[in-house]
Amino acid sequence: MSTLRIVTVCGMGFGTSLMLKIAVEGILRKHGLRAEVIAWDLGSVKGQPADVLVTSRDLERHLAGTPARLVLIDNLTDKAELEQKLLPVLQALQHDGGQHGM
Template sequence: MRSERRSTPSKLTEAARPPEGQDPMKIIAVCGMGIGTSVLLKMNIEAALEELGVDAEVEAADISSARGAAASADLVMTSAELAPEIGEVDVPVVVVDNFVDQAEVTQKLAAELDH
């Protein structure tokens, strides 16, 4: 059974369901090297998006390319250790404590979409 969503959509929620012909929202999953843990986080974000019924593209990135990737993204998800290294970006940066915890990834993504 799905829970009810708030009636007032946020900027990200509106971006999550783009009008036909427009690009879906873009989420960047960031880890130190952009190979292992960011791919795992990417997969968990994709599963969370499916569960939430949100259309989005997810890209894995390493920390050195994260700031540039964030320029074309709607949201960045990363660890507490790497969040400060991303620096000032114009999109929300969501800290995930455990990249393999599907419930945490879903909860934090849902919270940001409803924000």
């Protein structure tokens, strides 16, 4: 199985995507999961390989049509929300083997 690639996305590629990256890495450690986690800005993410995109709900329209699975967060500071939404996606991808869509 290839390593899952999780990309955290924000409009400019600075604060929010880095904050989400750190939170995702913490969730992975907590659950003994492995994945490559990258923080990108919205402009850089298009056309790049990824299995999962984690971003705020307000960027959903910009990522429409992506083959990567979207994890849309309403409250970016709520780690419990992130964990609740991310874990089922990661578990499903582990069963599927990861694809690196996009």
